[in-house]
Amino acid sequence: MGHSNTYNMLQRFYGLVYFSAVLLFVTLTGTQAECPVQLNPQRAVVRYEGSVEVNCSTSVPHKGLGWEASEGAVPMARDKMMIAWRVSHLTEWDIQPFCYINYERQCQVELPVIIYKTPDSVSISIVDHSGPMIEGQQYELQCDVHDVAPVQYLTVKWYKGQTLLDKTTFTEYIKTPVNENATLLIRPDRADGGAQYRCEAELELGAEGPQPPPKKTSEPLNINVYFFLVNNFYAFILCSSMCLTGTQAECPVQLNPQRAVVRYGGSVAVNCRASVPHKGLGWEASEGAVPMTRDKMMITWRVSHLTEWDIQPFCYINHEEQCQVELPVTIYKYPDSVSISIVDHSGPMIEGRQYELQCDVHDVAPVQYLTVKWYKGQTLLDKTTFTEDSKTPVNETATLLIRPDRADGGAQYRCEAELELGAEGPQPPPKKTSEPLNINVYFKLIINENKLPSIVPVFRGYPEVLVCEAEGNPKPTISWILGTNVIVYNETLTISESTPEHVYCTSDNSVGRATRQVNVSIQGNYAFVSFFYIPIILGIFVAVVVAISVIFIFIYIYLTNYKKTKTGHYDVKEANAHKELLAQPVPP
Incomplete structure (x- = not known):
């Protein structure tokens, strides 16, 4: 008996030492979660005046859980493991809600909230110009976006027909609605006559935002392009009243294409066509220059292996005076x-x-x-x-x-x-x-409450097995605390009438700890007696039913046979013969 007590004491002592060492290691390594609450979702994207709902949950026992916010604050609760922040009509642009918990200390987790508003209007126009455009001249388009938020998520896309030409983004960090504008330089050619330009404002709010991203498009801008006709070196100008208004193109040459996009080390070819008789036409460039010629109406700038990043070629013409048109060149390179x-x-x-x-x-x-x-x-x-x-x-x-x-x-x-x-x-x-x-994400523990109820009845003489399962990463360590000194490291625990009234299942990993209290309810002898005699009582009841059934079967058979005997046929001749036999004297 003495050896057994000594062994049990040593087992408890080493269990406490191991448990304390685990707690000390977690504390010293600083891997415990900073604040044991989880927000779902972790970022809220809400339309202005729209509704929002975010849950804040915890897996640890606490003294209070609540939401602090200028709209929709939730008072601290002690008896809940999850509370929701709700606002049905969110109008505060700079709202900064946070969920707080009183655990070992009070801590909080802030909820990032993005409130967005689609623009009231999107319009496209030409800057400082009205009427037809002149082929080869440069014009500036402007897109006006009114009352949009937040501007740092705004992208303005430029289209000609269905072709995306360019995109404009914004870097200002402003939460409230603003008016913004973006510009695009174009140099139309004769093929652009009747072309439709438009701009589109799109709010790209990330994965938590609406999908597809909300957008608003301007009405199309139809342009009319005046251009020059060349026939047998005689120039005729299709200009209507333009000749009187002085809107003739500055330099009578046309580049095709009007902008060159070339891969570094790749080839490029761009045509320069004169639209009037001339005294000389040529290309000037640090690579691929074309000497001036008098007898051609079109010459081509060609480079088979373009490697100069800052090249600036231009086509020039000697007409009434020398003029030139520069070719915008974009040299691109894939990332290594x-x-x-x-x-x-x-x-x-x-x-x-x-x-x-x-x-x-x-x-x-x-x-x-x-x-x-x-x-x-x-x-x-x-x-x-x-x-x-x-x-x-x-x-x-x-x-x-x-x-x-x-x-x-x-x-x-x-x-x-x-x-x-x-x-x-x-x-x-x-x-x-x-x-x-x-x-790989390490996360806090959640104990399976379906397999481990909070109250467990125990009948005297009939032990119960408790099962504690916990979800967590890394894999948790399961231990049971009985009273103040006993710790058992196992996923299951057998309890009986001698078990303390309160038992605690504790699950630990490097992220944190989850604990569930189980109240052990010892049932009295009457419950045990009732439980013990239930099979006997059921057996007696079945036997009585069977016996009664057998008796009724025998009575039924007897009554059936008796009725048949009483209602049989009566033979008169046989009866008289029987009487005569009985009347004869008996010999001495």
Whole structure:
């Protein structure tokens, strides 16, 4: 008996030492979750005057859980493991709600809220010009976007017909509605007569925002282009009243195409056509210059291997005086590599914490046409554009903030570098994608309450087995606390009438701890007696029913046979013979 007590004491002592060591390790390594609450969703995107609902849940016992917000605040509750922040008509642009918990200390997690508003109107116009355009001259289009928010998520797209020409983004960080405008330079040619230009305002709000992104498009702008006709070296001007108003083109040459988009080291060919008789036509360029000629109405600038980033070719003509038209040249280069990484972190991520992803794009040009797109799986999360005006290759980085949850375990993030070079560029736009970044998410524990009820009845003499299962990553350690000194490390626990009134299942991993209290209800002897004699009582009841059934069967058979005997046939002759036999004297 003494040896057994000593063994039990040693077992309890070593259990306490191990349990304390685990707690100390978690504390010293600082891997415990900063605040044991989880928001779902983790970012709210709400239309102005729309409704919003976000849940805040916890898996740990607490002294209070609540929401603080200038609209929809939720008072602190002690008896709930989840509370919801709700606003049916959100109108505060700068709202900053947060969920707080009184645990070992009070802490809070803020909810990022983006309130958006689609523009009241989108319109397109020509800056400082009315009437027909002149072939070869440059004009400026303007797109006006009225009362839109937030502007940093706004993209203005320019179209000619169904062709995307360019995109304009905005870097201002303003939450309230503003008016914005974007501009586009065009140089129409004779083929553009009757062309329709339009601009489109789109709010790209990320994965939590509406899909597809909300957009509003201007009415189309129809343009009329006046151009020159050449026939046998005689120039006739199709200008109607233009000749009187002085709107003739400044230099009578036409470039085709009007803008060159060339891959670095690739070839290029652009025609320059004169629309009037001339004394000389030529190309001036640091590569591919064409000497002046008098006997041609069209000459071509050609380079088979273009490597000069800042080339500025122009076509010139000697007419009444010498004039020239410059050719805009965009030389592009695919990035050598695109890679994705986590900034200042390695290993698994912790649920609910914020991390920064970085996309590195090496040796790309021109950067002002670069867009970095962020994906989780096949879902587009965000886009990053660049405003630097650099023609030569550069290295660029873009970043994205994420706050993973348990559903993100095994998720693949990637970034994609795309060069959107306009209608003259390659279609579809050239792009290069990083290798996927697989993330592992450590998350807080949730004990399966279906398998472990909060109250368990125990009948005397009949032990019960409790099962404690917990979901968590990394795999949790399960322990039971009985009273103040006994700790059992196992997923199951057998309890009986000698078990303390309160039993605690504790689940631990490097992220945190979850605890569930089980109240043990000992049932009295009457319950045991009733439980014990239920089979006997049922057996007696069945036996009585069977006996009664047998008796009724025998009575039924007897009555049936008796009735047949009483109602049989009576033979008169046989009866008289029987009487005569009885009347004869008996011999002595």
